[in-house]
Amino acid sequence: MPAADDELTVMAQEELDAACAMPFIEVKKITPWGDSYEGFAPSGRTVEIERRYIWAVEPKGGVIVEVEVRDRAARTGAEARALLTAA
Incomplete structure (x- = not known):
C-alpha cells in the first residue's frame, strides 16, 4: 500500500485521467466549471x-484541467493538472 501522500498523488492522477477522458468538444461546453465531492481513498479514509x-x-488556448485530492483531517493533499487542446 502506498504511503499516505503517495496515495493522494495516485488518486489525483487517476481522477485527472478520468476528467481528461471526455472529448475536447464536450470539455469546452462545460468550461469554466468545477465541483467537489467526498470520496474514499483506497486506505478507507475520507477525502475531498x-x-x-x-x-x-481563452477558448483558443485550450482548457486547463485541475484535480485536487485533500485529506482535511490530516491537512495533506495532492494536485494534478493537464492542458487539453483541440489538436
Whole structure:
C-alpha cells in the first residue's frame, strides 16, 4: 500500500485521467466549471476531491484541467493538472 501522500498523488492522477477522458468538444461546453465531492481513498479514509476546468488564455488556448485530492483531517493533499487542446 502506498504511503499516505503517495496515495493522494495516485488518486489525483487517476481522477485527472478520468476528467481528461471526455472529448475536447464536450470539455469546452462545460468550461469554466468545477465541483467537489467526498470520496474514499483506497486506505478507507475520507477525502475531498475537487475538479476544475479553466480556460487557458481563452477558448483558443485550450482548457486547463485541475484535480485536487485533500485529506482535511490530516491537512495533506495532492494536485494534478493537464492542458487539453483541440489538436
